[in-house]
Amino acid sequence: MAKKKDTWIDQAEKIKAELEQLKKKKKDLDLSLAKKAEAKPAKKATKKAEAKPAKKATKKAEAKPEKVKKLTKKELEEAKIEAEKTLEEELEEQLSDEEIENFQIEKVDMEKLTNKVCDILAERESSGMFQSELWKKLKLTSRDGSRLALKLERMGTITREKILEKGRWTYKLILKKTPISTQSIVNAPCLVCPVEQKCSLEGEISPRTCQLIEDWVIIEMKKSTKSK
Secondary structure (H helix, E strand, O other): OHHHHHHHHHHHHHHHHHHHHHHHHHHHHHHHHHHHHHHHHHHHHHHHHHHHHHHHHHHHHHHOOOOOOOOOHHHHHHHHHHHOOOHHHHHHHHOOHHHHHOOOOOOOOHHHHHHHHHHHHHHHHHHOEEHHHHHHHOOOOHHHHHHHHHHHHHHOOEEEEEEEEOOEEEEEEEEOOOOOOOHHHOOOHHHHOOOHHHEOOOOOEOOOOOHHHHHHHHHHHHHHHHHO
């Protein structure tokens, strides 16, 4: 009887010990689950927190104005050249039409000077001549030369072609038409010829055989050569 009792006590103790172990395991399991449950929301919150700054950063990046492309040194130089005005253009802004059309150079015969300009440009034909080159040839200042060019253009005697030469804007002058001048016939013998009425191409008195005309032409040619 005593042995059976001891056996039951031992079995009861074992069962009690197993129950205690099961309770402990259950407790450990509950704690583990609780920790996992607490950890998951924290991770989500962290992810959201990490994600939000990224969105803000994107918005800020989008809000930033586009960077203006900087011009190269060459492009800046080209823009500066393009913006520069020629002396003629500046003068045209300063002078009235009347001042340009009535322009005179002190102690200079403007008709002779105009004819000389036309003679020089006529030699160049359609290729024209840079105005700076022409003014040097005529020993004029660039200011006087520019005003003269404006006057001749207004008269329809020349055309001005704007071109870029050696990094600077300038004009090439091209002869458009030769001005009419009476200077060349002032001393013509025909104007005071006593037998002008009898003169004809096939007559006894003819410009083809007239010694007076021949002498006058030779004198005028010598004058023209000296003036050049």
